[in-house]
Amino acid sequence: MKDFLYDLVWQTLRDNEESRGNDMILLLEVWKRQGLVLTNDQEKKLLTLWHPETIGRIRRKIQATGKYLARSYEKAQRSLYEMEYINKYRLEVK
Numbered sequence: 001m002k003d004f005l006y007d008l009v010w011q012t013l014r015d016n017e018e019s020r021g022n023d024m025i026l027l028l029e030v031w032k033r034q035g036l037v038l039t040n041d042q043e044k045k046l047l048t049l050w051h052p053e054t055i056g057r058i059r060r061k062i063q064a065t066g067k068y069l070a071r072s073y074e075k076a077q078r079s080l081y082e083m084e085y086i087n088k089y090r091l092e093v094k
Contacts, residue, residue, distance in 0.1 A: 008033055
């Protein structure tokens, strides 16, 4: 899956010069290659929205103050994903 995403981003950067300097255009183009279909108006609106990474960064800042923390279930899921990633990475490194 990771290699597929790498290839998708690589192809998008190769084929679309605008995506090389604008992460929102890159996101939109990758999502379109994954099957997202939008009207021209929807594409224009999407390009004016806050970047998902910015939203996540602000969420982490707020939660660092102890407010609005993730529920136990979400923490457990995140830990599970992290452990799976670590185990996979260790297997690939050996």
